[in-house]
Amino acid sequence: DIQLTQSPSFLSASVGDRVTISCRASQGISSHLVWYQQKPGQAPKLLIYAASTLQSGVPSRFSGSGSGTEFTLTISSLQPEDFATYYCQQPHTYPLTFGGGTKVEIK
C-alpha cells in the first residue's frame, strides 16, 4: 500500500500567515495527489486535484505543487474560515489511501 505522511500533524498560525503543509508518498504517484479540507462536524471538501489544479469555487489563496513523492499545499494568506484539518489522498493505486491529516489552529 502507498503510505502518505503529512507534516506537520498540527500547526498554529495567525490570520494573514502563509501556511505550508507537506505530504510525502512512500512511492512515486506522478501528479496523482488530492487535497481535502475538513471542518469540525462536516464532511471533507475537495480543494485541489492532480497535485495543483484548484477545484471550482476554491479561493485562489490555496495552491498545490509537487510530483512523484513530494507534495505541498500552500495557503498564501490564512483566513478565519481556513482553520480546519487538511488531508492529502492518492488516487493512483488501490487501495486508495489518505494522509493522517494536518490540523490548522488559530495562534
Add this chain to the structure above:
Amino acid sequence: EVQLVESGGGLVQPGGSLRLSCAGSGFTFSDRYMDWVRQTPGKGLEWVGRSRNKANSYTTEYAASVKGRFTLSRDDSKNSLYLQMDSLKTEDTAVYYCTRGYCTNGVCFFDYWGQGTLVTVSS
C-alpha cells in the same frame, strides 16, 4: 445541486450485519463511480470500496480490511448506492461517507461527500 444522503447507520453487535444506503441527486448517477469512505478518530480517513459506473460494468474494488465482509451494490434506477456490511467488528466503528467519483487523467477521486452516517459496533 449535487446531494448525497446516507442512511442506515446505527448500533450493531459484533458479528452482526448492517446495510447502508446513499441516495444521490443533482447529477446523472449512472455516469459516476461511487465510493464509501469511513472516518474514525483514531485511524482518520479510510477508503472502504468503489463501485464503477455502468460503462465500466459496475465492477468493484475493496479495501483489504473489508474484503469478503462488505459488499457494494447500486441501483441506478433509484440513484442509490448500497453497502452491505456483514461479520462486523468493533474496528468497523466509524462515520461512513458516501462519495461521488470524479475521474480525470486516468484516476478517480472524491468530488462530493455526503454528511455521513455513524456505525457503532459494540456489545
